[in-house]
Amino acid sequence: MNNTWPLLVILIISIITKNNLLAAAAGVVLILDLMNLHQFYSLLERRGIETGILFLSIALLIPFATGRVTIQDMLKTFSSSVGLFSIIGGLLGAYLNAQGVQFISNKPEIIPGILLGVVISVSFFGGISVGPIMAAGITALLVSLISH
Numbered sequence: 001m002n003n004t005w006p007l008l009v010i011l012i013i014s015i016i017t018k019n020n021l022l023a024a025a026a027g028v029v030l031i032l033d034l035m036n037l038h039q040f041y042s043l044l045e046r047r048g049i050e051t052g053i054l055f056l057s058i059a060l061l062i063p064f065a066t067g068r069v070t071i072q073d074m075l076k077t078f079s080s081s082v083g084l085f086s087i088i089g090g091l092l093g094a095y096l097n098a099q100g101v102q103f104i105s106n107k108p109e110i111i112p113g114i115l116l117g118v119v120i121s122v123s124f125f126g127g128i129s130v131g132p133i134m135a136a137g138i139t140a141l142l143v144s145l146i147s148h
Contacts, residue, residue: 003033004030004033004034006112007026007029007030007033010022010026010115011023011026011027011030013119014026014119016019017119017122017123018122019118019119019122019123019129020124020129021129021130022115022118022119022129024118024124029044030083038045039131049101056130062090072094093134095137096134096138096141097134097135097137098137098139099136099137099140100133100134100137100139100140101133101136101137102135102140103136103137103139103140103143104123104133104136110136110139111132114132114135114136114139115129115132117135118131118132118135
């Protein structure tokens, strides 16, 4: 039951702050915990991020399938400043996300701080809950800068 309290607190705070994605995630994990389905924890921990990235990637590819992004748009990426910045942004984002996944694996104690930052951002600054891995990557970068 001790493991249930943090999940319940996260669920309640997520509901109060209208962070629906975090509330749904906390609810699912809480149900798994209450139903003693702990055997799914390692699977979800191992494959959950990959599954989330898969669905995020699918959503990002839909504009290609609908024709909202064309070959001409892809070619413009290489010839415009915004397109070149988007490539740099993609490089930095992917790098920081990789650092974030590794940092969370090595230091899971940072998760409450990241979740608090996400809840505050969603509640008061219009943030989106998709950012915890990026937040961990930024945290890893900041820790690295401070450590040197």
